[in-house]
């Protein structure tokens with residue numbers, strides 16, 4: 001079973017073909033990042049994002065087929081990101097997916113973007129066994145979930161304000177770094193002292209699994225306003241911000257494992273690429289009976305492979321394969337869900 005996956009929820013056009021397995025395997029993939037286009041605006045411009053997705057999506061899809069040395073006949077289903085994300089951007093992927101499903105008479109599989117992220121470690125060399133705890137850390141979400149099985153996600157806690165990626169991005173902006181801020185801040189932090197600034201670790205000691213990162217941004221702003229003497233001071237502040245975010249993520253992830261009694265932890269979403277987060281979790285796991293599972297590095301941020309994978313797993317789990325799209329469903333239109341809580345998924 002081979003599934004074509006289409007991801008257009010934000011600023012990356014990701015297309016991939018995944019063979020269901022087991023184990024699942026990527027047969028071909030391409031990713032076009034719009035970072036260079038949005039950079040000068042300091043963030044994603046939704047209308048530009050949609051237009052760029054539509055300009056490139058067909059060409060990229062043909063490239064993936066070519067790279068995988070497959071033809072349309074070899075594709076068994078089409079998966080696409082239905083949400084959450086930018087409505088216009090989502091619509092581009094959804095319309096190509098629905099058109100392909102209709103033309104090829106193959107099943108159309110609408111996928112939740114965050115489900116894609118949290119299943120992406122199944123494409124690594126050390127796939128997690130169910131059940132596991134997932135720490136989802138992206139630009140828009142910071143959530144801890146208990147994952148019982150495919151489609152069964154219980155929300156344990158989430159950010160009450162900014163997401164972890166957002167905290168990285170906003171702090172980076174205050175430090176005069178480009179977009180996306182996470183990787184830029186992490187690069188600057190390499191030369192800094194993480195103990196130089198005493199920044200707040202919001203809700204670190206609260207006895208729940210909620211996060212709050214908006215106070216951190218204010219603390220960074222205060223330091224920037226006081227003035228940063230030199231390049232070393234900037235690096236020190238970057239390192240201190242990163243340490244504050246990572247400390248909270250690690251503490252809450254460990255608490256989630258203790259509360260659920262689970263021992264496997266999946267870390268996914270853009271911030272899972274962060275080196276300090278990986279090191280600190282790694283150190284914590286060593287002294288406890290915990291196993292960590294990250295996506296392969298190139299699949300930490302948005303990509304088509306995680307959507308194709310979620311589609312392949314969902315297709316395999318269905319009692320019988322769904323048929324192609326009927327004209328009535330096409331006429332009724334297809335849906336996207338810009339807002340879509342993961343625990344509403346079945």
Ligand code: KG4
Pocket residue numbers: 010137138139140141164165166168169180181182183186269270271272273274275300301302
């Ligand atoms: O999952 P993702 O690609 O897109 C969303 O669904 O949001 O995550 C993007 C987020 C951005 O906030 C970006 O700054 C952050 O992930 N990010 C990082 C790193 N790489 C990406 N944050 C910290 N350190 C990194 N190395």
Ligand code: ZN
Pocket residue numbers: 113117138139269270301302
């Ligand atoms: Zn994402």
